[in-house]
Amino acid sequence: MTVSPLARPFPEIAAVAGVRIGTACAGYKAWTRADTTLVAFDAGTTVAGVTTRSLCPSPEVEWCRANLPGGAARGLVVNSGNSNAFTGAGGAAASRAQVEQAAALLGCGAHEVFAASTGVIGVPLPQDKALAGVAAANAALGEASLLDLTNAIGTTDTFPKAAVAHAVVQGRRITIAGVVKGSGMIAPDMATMLGFVFTDAAIAAPLLQQMLRSICDETFNAITVDSDTSTSDTVLAFATGAARNEVLDAPDAPGADAFHAALRAVCRDLAHLVVRDGEGATKFIEVRVAGAADDRAAKVVALSIANSPLVKTAIAGGDANWGRVVMAVGKAGEVADRDRLSIAFGGVQVAAHGAVVPGYDEAPVATHLAGSEIEIDVDLGLGDGRATVWTCDLTHGYISINADYRS
Amino acid sequence: MTVSPLARPFPEIAAVAGVRIGTACAGYKAWTRADTTLVAFDAGTTVAGVTTRSLCPSPEVEWCRANLPGGAARGLVVNSGNSNAFTGAGGAAASRAQVEQAAALLGCGAHEVFAASTGVIGVPLPQDKALAGVAAANAALGEASLLDLTNAIGTTDTFPKAAVAHAVVQGRRITIAGVVKGSGMIAPDMATMLGFVFTDAAIAAPLLQQMLRSICDETFNAITVDSDTSTSDTVLAFATGAARNEVLDAPDAPGADAFHAALRAVCRDLAHLVVRDGEGATKFIEVRVAGAADDRAAKVVALSIANSPLVKTAIAGGDANWGRVVMAVGKAGEVADRDRLSIAFGGVQVAAHGAVVPGYDEAPVATHLAGSEIEIDVDLGLGDGRATVWTCDLTHGYISINADYRS
Structure with missing residues (x-):
């Protein structure tokens, strides 16, 4: 797989406070690369998300949809190499077991752990590998960078894709860093695209959700590679609050505009990067x-x-x-x-x-x-x-x- | 251009009574092949048609739409190599002049002459070539076969496509012969597809229109090569009445069922042939x-x-x-x-x-x-x-x- 001629270099990103990353190889395919990622968030982290409009979604997507309204996140599990979509009750059970194990390891409720899987459709996630993978990733928590995470969640991607922006909110410099994977099956209303945005800002989940939804319409939902829409597309945004600004809770709160502009810039850059890694793209x-x-x-x-x-x-x-x-x-x-x-x-x-x-x-x-x-x-x-x-x-x-x- | 591996042989088709065909080279491109076709129909010929739903159609499509309600046809002009679509007032004038010349040559009203052009979009039809071409085709009327017509209307087609069916209507054997061109920009609601069906049956224009419309939905509008829809797609059916059956004028008229079945078979075969010549198709x-x-x-x-x-x-x-x-x-x-x-x-x-x-x-x-x-x-x-x-x-x-x- 040669690197897309439209590739952009991976940006310099310092770690986002309140976010710890671990990766491991569960061996979903016959490879030795990291394919399982666990992200741990500090207590108090809020979450928002947008998922595929596909009517045949994966159990991971259904799990996110069910738990996003809670607005609280302590963990994220990502599997690469197996999308676990259209795998019936067996696939749903494997995903649930993996989430519950992650929750046990992180000491939180299962509803605070979000999940995403990407890869071939129709092959049930092997539960033993999924459990071993998440345990190994947990043991490595804090050792992986955003670049490691980006590499671990990739499939046919030809280069790692990330974007970063900063904003000053109430005198505090906050960071928004995002990563994305996906290079085919890309169309409006999400694609085989997983996007994760991490910020140290403090922002209430309902406002974060409102911002992410409208920003998606003009960024991730305004790109297309081949008009195909995946069963697994998910964009999640996590806000740890480690920057200790006063919690943003309304569009007119001081600093909300600056945060919105930075979030939009990150999402637009990530969306463009997906197109730049469009399968076979030269323009x-x-x-x-x-x-x-x-x-x-x-x-x-x-x-x-x-x-x-x-x-x-x-x-x-x-x-x-x-x-x-x-x-x-x-x-x-x-x-x-x-x-x-x-x-x-x-x-x-x-x-x-x-x-x-x-x-x-x-x-x-x-x-x-x-x-x-x-x-x-x-x-x-x-x-x-x-x-x-x-x-x-x-x-x-x-x-x-x-x-x-x-x- | 190699022949599609899915090609079918051109069927044996006797001439359809009441239909005379002439072809000529107007030279719309730098070639010597026939690219202009004139078809003359006996007096009393009825016509029905279905055109693209594109909102940016060619003037030829607009002309057909305007004159199909008249239900009477004495002539058909087809240009290949230039679609005359999106060519402004100049293109519309050239098409109109060509139709009027054909009407003068055939001794009928311009509203009884139908037109279609296929090829590159955006280059105005050269009026001098169009007039010379139709005059030369008129001089050759009766000399060309349906195979000649099929070759003359083709563009990127890799093989000539035709279908024939017979039906017994009120004890008389009638013939329905159809030809089609098109191998890309194929999608429901017509494609860069021109289809012409000729029959010696006698059938009233409103009934023919009703049958063709519903048959198109399950044949020509049920094929797709690349989801793209052309500005020029047209299917026209001409019925000369030379078989001298009593004019079919209602769905329950004796023999109307048999005619419908044969018309449907021809349209379905033609639609399948378009897919079989889909650009690059191997399956x-x-x-x-x-x-x-x-x-x-x-x-x-x-x-x-x-x-x-x-x-x-x-x-x-x-x-x-x-x-x-x-x-x-x-x-x-x-x-x-x-x-x-x-x-x-x-x-x-x-x-x-x-x-x-x-x-x-x-x-x-x-x-x-x-x-x-x-x-x-x-x-x-x-x-x-x-x-x-x-x-x-x-x-x-x-x-x-x-x-x-x-x-």
Whole structure:
């Protein structure tokens, strides 16, 4: 597996106060790499989360959904190499046993331990390995860094992905650090994507949940690699409160704005990194739609463009085939008027008012498309609705990775 | 361009009485092949049609939509190599001029001449070439066969696609012959697909329209290659009445059932042929969904499976990755219960009631997936709704064809 040409270096991240990490090899596959992660949080840590909208979720997802309303977290267990999805009662029991063992080791209630698994669907999590793995990770608590954690939760990822931001809240410098895994089966409403955000800020769970939900809509739910949505997608945010700011408990609390901006920056960076590790990706594509009837319609049109295999293969080939963009607008099902539609690549107007612009010169567009950071602007000319989504091109690499992934 | 491994031989088709075909080279690209087709119909020919739901259609599509309610046809003009879509007022004027010239040559009203163009989007149809092409095709009327027509309307097609069926209507043997072009940008609600059906039966236009609309829903609108929908898709059916049966004018008219069955068979065969020429296809996939809340829900789930890049790449790799089928069911958005879901490949039960079947043996499934005719059955276990759709696998060939199509 070669590293994505769109990769970014792992950022410098100091440990987040109140968070201890341990990793171990449970051997979910025939490998010696760490595949089991246990994270321990100080007492008082709050939690928020967003999970896949899949109607066939894993038991881990169901467990998170059931316990997020409690708002309290002391532990997180992550398995890599086995998603434990669609594994019936046996898979659910194994996951439950692993969570209960983690709770016993951490000295907390099971409802304070969150869980996520990623990997092949349909193979029950082997309970003996899961229990041994979490015990070994517990024995190593405090020894692993965020980079170690990122490597331990990865599957087909070609590089470790993390982001960090700081904010000053009530005079105290707080840290927000996030990691993410995922490079395929990426689509709105979560993907085979696990994202974990850790902060030392003190923030009440309901406010954290409210912020995370709205931020997800414009970050993790605004990316797509292949339009497929996994059964296991989960984004969890943990706030230890170790920075000892006064607990943020309302959107207008002093410092809440700064925290929100930093959280949004981390989530947006993480979402972009997932696209940058899109399976087979060679180009990072930002699709901006303006002039739609409303923001919702703009996002539907933007995703229709971003999910179109013909648009994505054209970009892969460096082909300024804006006709395929017209096609994708036309099929989106939202109001469109061919004769008001304008399209630009890399800021160069290509089509306006239903036809190619007079004297269109393809040269600057071709130069833009030869690069690896692509911008597509579409103006529907109808209203004020706008949206931005991100995707990558569709290449031979995607086929190679997915035509024989399981073997 | 190598011929699709899923190709079928061109069938034996006698000419359809009342239909005369001429082809010519207008030179829409730098080639010498026929790219312009004129079809002349005897007086009294009725017509029905279904066009793309794209909101950015070509002027040819708009012309057909406007004139189909008239129900009368004397001519059909088809251009290949230039779709004339998104070409503004200039493209619309060129198409109109070509239609009017065809009407003058055929001695009929312009509203009795139908039009379709296929090829690159966004390049205005060159009016001088279009007029010269249709004049040359008119001079050759009667010289071309259905095979010639099929070759003249093709673009990235790797083999000519046609189907024929007969029915006995009121003691008279009638013929229904259809041709189709299209191998990419194929999705429900039409694709870059042009389908033309010719029959010598006598049938009133409203009844023909009613039959074609409902048949399209279970044939042309039940196939998908890449989920993309073109701006130009058109299926037209022309009935010359030369067989001199009493005009069919109601669903319960004598012989209407037999005609409907034959029309349905032709449309289904044509739809399957489009999938068999899917860009890069190496496997023909039938997806059957049963046990849904209703037929509509079943079709949504079936298309979610058939459009999933991860399912399609797994099939390409011969990988019995039924977990990806679970994923596609889960993301479809229709009611699903993980613990009632059953999945079979090639008639072999793989998963039932939310988990892999006890003692699952992958060998017979692997054998089935090594073939080129794949069957996927999904039972949602909820109700009586069912649907069948057809697609192909997603391979390196698709990427190669589409990453540099325009050049």
